[in-house]
Amino acid sequence: MSDDRFDDDPLLSVRDLVAGYGLGNVLRGIDFDVGRGEVVTLIGRNGAGKTTTLESILGNVPEMTGEIHFNGVDISKQSNDKTIREGIAYVPEERRVFPGLTIRENLEVAQTPVDSADARDIDDAIDMFENLRENRGSLGSELSGGEQQMLAIARALVSGADLLMLDEPTEGLAPFIVRSVEETIERLNDEGLTILLVEQNVQVAMNVADHHYVLNEGEIVYEGTSEELSESQDILDEYFGVTS
Ligand code: ATP
Numbered sequence: 001m002s003d004d005r006f007d008d009d010p011l012l013s014v015r016d017l018v019a020g021y022g023l024g025n026v027l028r029g030i031d032f033d034v035g036r037g038e039v040v041t042l043i044g045r046n047g048a049g050k051t052t053t054l055e056s057i058l059g060n061v062p063e064m065t066g067e068i069h070f071n072g073v074d075i076s077k078q079s080n081d082k083t084i085r086e087g088i089a090y091v092p093e094e095r096r097v098f099p100g101l102t103i104r105e106n107l108e109v110a111q112t113p114v115d116s117a118d119a120r121d122i123d124d125a126i127d128m129f130e131n132l133r134e135n136r137g138s139l140g141s142e143l144s145g146g147e148q149q150m151l152a153i154a155r156a157l158v159s160g161a162d163l164l165m166l167d168e169p170t171e172g173l174a175p176f177i178v179r180s181v182e183e184t185i186e187r188l189n190d191e192g193l194t195i196l197l198v199e200q201n202v203q204v205a206m207n208v209a210d211h212h213y214v215l216n217e218g219e220i221v222y223e224g225t226s227e228e229l230s231e232s233q234d235i236l237d238e239y240f241g242v243t244s
Contacts, residue, residue: 005211009072011163011194012037012057017066019056026052028218029066034163039195041205043216044239050198051093053215054165058090071162080107089161093168095152099141103132103151106140110155125154129184146177150184157188162187167198181210202240206230214239 010033019027026049042050044216054097055061057068070088078192089128098106105121126132129150134144143151149169156164166185170178178201185208189195199205206226214222214235222235229235 006033006035007195008036008191010034010069011038011071012196013067013069014053014057015037015067015069016051017056017064017068019052019061019064019066021061022063023220025063026061030215030218030220032197032213032220032223034194035211036162036194037189037192038198038211039189039209041197041199041209041212042215043205043212045200048215050215050219051136051167051227052089054167054196054198057088066098076089086160087160088165089156089163090165091149091167091169094173095148096141097148098142099139099142101143103136103140103143107155107158108152108213110158122158125158126159128188129154138232144177145173149173149177153184153188155192157193161193163194163196165196165198168200170204171195172202180206202229202236 012034014030014032017027017030018025030033032040032042042053044050052061056064057075059075064076066076067074068091070086074088075086088236089129093179101109104122106179107125126136131147132150132154135147135240140148140151153164153166153169167244170181173181182204183195185195197205206229211225212223216239221239222232
């Protein structure tokens, strides 16, 4: 495995996570780590259990056992609100942008009291994204898919998080907008944010991340760096239908 990946304790550590919705287990005992400053992906097909993993970290899945440590604290029994206040920001797959509110209002309604001392305020969050900065009075309904994704990320970051969890941020976006989402991920990471990215698009995953976990039918079936994954043609063929 990858114990030499970290100088320090990982920011997020998941051990033997078993989770489901009452009709059998969706996750069947998964282990993974996200080190401070890393971009890590959970990749896999539809229904593999990627979203369930993120929702489990947030305490939103009804049946769950295992250990989840964030910043050294066991958060597995903790409420969603407390986990978010302690520094995990989440951008779900459906971006939940309010169409009738402006960019600024979309951020204002999302703002919650936070424990973090270095919480970015709303203007800082808007300023991080050029296309939001220039259109801050625009309504949610006037934004492109890419702009909505940026707004959803900005909204998650208003809470001053240490870890950003993104669920398929490039889904349904045109290729040049996918590139701009990739650049945003790279920039936020350069600025010190740790990122856990859920993706079906293995190319996006390899473009932006340091380390990958392949999830299939609720189990981690592969772990490796981008270089290792790009050389693992059997894994790419089997789980992503990518042929060289
Ligand atoms: P996708 O890309 O389709 O979102 P995923 O890898 O994120 O795939 P999950 O959304 O975690 O997969 O779904 C894993 C399994 O759990 C699927 O069989 C799905 O039907 C089931 N599931 C997900 N959410 C719920 C829910 N709220 N209630 C019941 N079953 C659910």
